[in-house]
Amino acid sequence: xLYFENARSELRYVGIASVRVVLCxxxxxxxxxxxxxxxxxxxxxxxxxxxxxxxxxxxxxRDARGGAEKLGPRSRMTRASICRAAPARAARAAPRxxxxxxxxxxxxxxxxxxxxxxxxxxxxxxxxxxEEPAAIAMARRxxxxxxxxxxxxxxxxxxxxxxxxxxxSDAAPFVLLHGFDSxxxxxxxxxxxxxxxxxxxxxxxxxxxxxxxxxxxxxDYSPEAKRxxxxxxxxxxxxxxxxxxxxxxxxxxAIDFATNHPExxxxxxxxxxxxxxxxxxxxxxxxxxxxxxGVNILRTTALRNAANQMAYYDKATxxxxxxxxxxxxxxxxxxxxxATLSFMQSGGFKVRNSIAKVPMETLVLWGREDKILEPSYxxxxxxxxxxxxxxxxxxxxxxxxxxxxxxxxxxxxxFAGKTSAATA
Numbered sequence: 001x002l003y004f005e006n007a008r009s010e011l012r013y014v015g016i017a018s019v020r021v022v023l024c025x026x027x028x029x030x031x032x033x034x035x036x037x038x039x040x041x042x043x044x045x046x047x048x049x050x051x052x053x054x055x056x057x058x059x060x061x062r063d064a065r066g067g068a069e070k071l072g073p074r075s076r077m078t079r080a081s082i083c084r085a086a087p088a089r090a091a092r093a094a095p096r097x098x099x100x101x102x103x104x105x106x107x108x109x110x111x112x113x114x115x116x117x118x119x120x121x122x123x124x125x126x127x128x129x130x131e132e133p134a135a136i137a138m139a140r141r142x143x144x145x146x147x148x149x150x151x152x153x154x155x156x157x158x159x160x161x162x163x164x165x166x167x168x169s170d171a172a173p174f175v176l177l178h179g180f181d182s183x184x185x186x187x188x189x190x191x192x193x194x195x196x197x198x199x200x201x202x203x204x205x206x207x208x209x210x211x212x213x214x215x216x217x218x219x220d221y222s223p224e225a226k227r228x229x230x231x232x233x234x235x236x237x238x239x240x241x242x243x244x245x246x247x248x249x250x251x252x253x254a255i256d257f258a259t260n261h262p263e264x265x266x267x268x269x270x271x272x273x274x275x276x277x278x279x280x281x282x283x284x285x286x287x288x289x290x291x292x293x294g295v296n297i298l299r300t301t302a303l304r305n306a307a308n309q310m311a312y313y314d315k316a317t318x319x320x321x322x323x324x325x326x327x328x329x330x331x332x333x334x335x336x337x338x339a340t341l342s343f344m345q346s347g348g349f350k351v352r353n354s355i356a357k358v359p360m361e362t363l364v365l366w367g368r369e370d371k372i373l374e375p376s377y378x379x380x381x382x383x384x385x386x387x388x389x390x391x392x393x394x395x396x397x398x399x400x401x402x403x404x405x406x407x408x409x410x411x412x413x414x415f416a417g418k419t420s421a422a423t424a
Contacts, residue, residue, distance in 0.1 A: 120144065122159060122210050124332035131322045138188035138202075142210070149232045152213065152220075158233055159210035160184060160203045163195035171198035171416050172243050172266045175234070176401075178202070179248030180274075181298055181340060183209030183330040186247070190401040193409035198416065203233060205253060207339035209330050217338030222346035227257050234264050241266035243416050247401060248373070249274045252349035259354045268362040269412060272373050272398050276380055278350045288341065295341045299331040313369040313397040323402075355384045362388040363415045365408070367396035389415075 119127050122144050130136050138161060146155040161184055165171070174194050176187045184191075184202035194200040204211040206229040207221035219225075230253070234242065244265045246254030251273020258265045286294065297303055304324050312318040330336060362385050366378035375392075382390050391411055393400040401408050 120159075122157070122212065122333075124329065126325070126329055126332050129325055130329070132188070132326065134188040134192075135185060135322070135326045138185050138191060142184065144210070144212075145233075145237060147229065147233050147236055149225075149229050151228065152215075154214040156206060156229055156232075157212040157214065158204065158229070159212075160201055160233075160237075161187075161191060162201045162237065163191075163199065165195055165197065165199040169198050171413075172241055173199035173201065173238055174412065174416075175238060175242045175244050176200070176202040177205060177230075177244070177246040177250035177253050178209065179250045181208060181331075182248075182250075182327070185209075185326050185329065186399070187401055188326070189405035190408055193405055194412065197409075197413055199238075201238065203230065204330075205230065205250070207335075207343050210333055212333070212335055213339070215335075217335035217340075217342060219342070220346075221339050221342040223253070223256055223349045226253060226343075227260060230257055231261055231264065234261075238264075243267045243269060243412070245269035245271060245412070246273055247271040248398065249349065251275060252351050255351045255354055255358060256349060258360060259351075259357050262359050265360055267415065268358060268360050269365065269415065270362060270381065271365045271400055271408075272367055272370050273364075273377075273381070274349070274373060275351055275355055276377060278352050279348045288345070291345065292337065292341055295337055295344065298340070299328060299336075301328075304328050310371050311398045312403055313367065313395055314403065318403055355381065356386065358385055358387075360387070363411075364388055364390045365393055365400055365411065366390070367393045367398055367400050367403070369396060370398045372398040 119139055120142055123139060123142075127139055130139065141163075142159055142161050144157045144159050147158045148155050165173075176184070176191065176194075178184055178186050184204050187202040191200060191202050206213060206226045207217070211229075213219055213221075241263070242265060244254050244258060244267075246252070246269070248271070251270040252275055254268060254270065254273070255275055258268050301324065304327055308319045308324050308327065309315055362381075364378055364381045364385070366375055368375060378390055378392075382388055393404050393407060396403045
């Protein structure tokens with residue numbers, strides 16, 4: 001999801017944690033003597049099915065070899081009778097297995113057909129597993145728009161959600177940028193509330209979410225490439241000064257964009273934003289095969305769940321299994337791994353020296369209980385931004401747009417400083 005900046009070292013956690021897991025994986029025997037550790041390691045890799053099947057297979061083999069001895073002296077069944085009975089049991093089971101297979105095929109076919117009609121085709125099949133109504137609604141309103149970006153051989157198929165807002169609104173459009181290794185689905189609760197007041201867009205940045213540059217993820221996914229893509233998207237679809245909102249690493253992307261294209265940004269919003277940590281630490285210097293293993297760890301349920309727990313103040317309400325499913329959905333996109341790796345090896349965003357150069361009015365929003373990026377960073381932004389105001393979001397962690405969407409919507413609307421025909 002967007003949460004892999006560590007509480008103390010922010011984005012460096014991505015590289016360090018991934019490398020540690022990879023090195024630990026290869027520096028000790030896979031067949032740990034502790035069966036629980038074996039199962040835990042296998043679960044992290046997604047090998048649970050193989051772990052579950054192996055003991056049963058071994059047990060069946062032992063029963064076939066030594067079943068007569070285990071049945072005790074009173075049983076008349078011999079090893080030979082067990083062997084003779086096995087083909088008969090298999091013959092009786094075959095029709096049931098074929099029927100089950102046909103039934104499973106019909107179910108799978110129905111599911112695939114539903115996924116192509118209920119959701120845009122660029123979503124992976126796992127989108128059908130989502131349960132939160134807001135996530136399902138957001139996924140269904142997403143679409144892919146073709147964006148021509150100078151310097152790229154093919155158009156970028158950009159996934160986004162867009163709403164023109166109420167008729168007669170004179171408010172500047174809101175454009176929402178997600179965080180590191182995330183998607184526009186993270187705005188599933190805030191987006192519809194803002195869209196009821198003004199034109200609103202949530203955009204998947206180049207290389208993340210479900211945006212597809214049609215190069216298999218091996219092209220340019222550097223911060224400069226992400227900026228060029230966002231500018232081309234804005235020019236083709238928004239076309240007027242916007243209120244640009246960036247969450248977490250999306251805040252760094254917003255700062256980078258605003259200082260390079262000030263004509264496109266009327267006001268800037270930073271939500272628990274990353275800005276003072278330069279680059280991505282050791283990840284960018286790793287050999288590509290090792291780095292790729294590290295990137296794949298970002299997909300694991302174990303790491304996503306840990307990040308999920310860190311992201312929220314009210315963990316019981318928000319750090320759910322479904323939130324985890326939403327957060328990792330984009331990792332099933334075919335270009336995800338190579339595109340993420342390409343970004344990491346580019347060195348990442350370095351906007352520390354650009355913060356003081358932000359020319360427009362800026363709103364800094366920060367969760368009072370953020371455990372991923374410490375609240376002290378909010379004060380640093382206030383010291384360096386030329387024209388800024390700070391609003392604390394109480395009882396909130398790293399993702400105010402998910403944990404406090406009503407408060408966020410009203411605060412953003414007040415900051416925009418416009419009125420709408422729908423609310424006048």
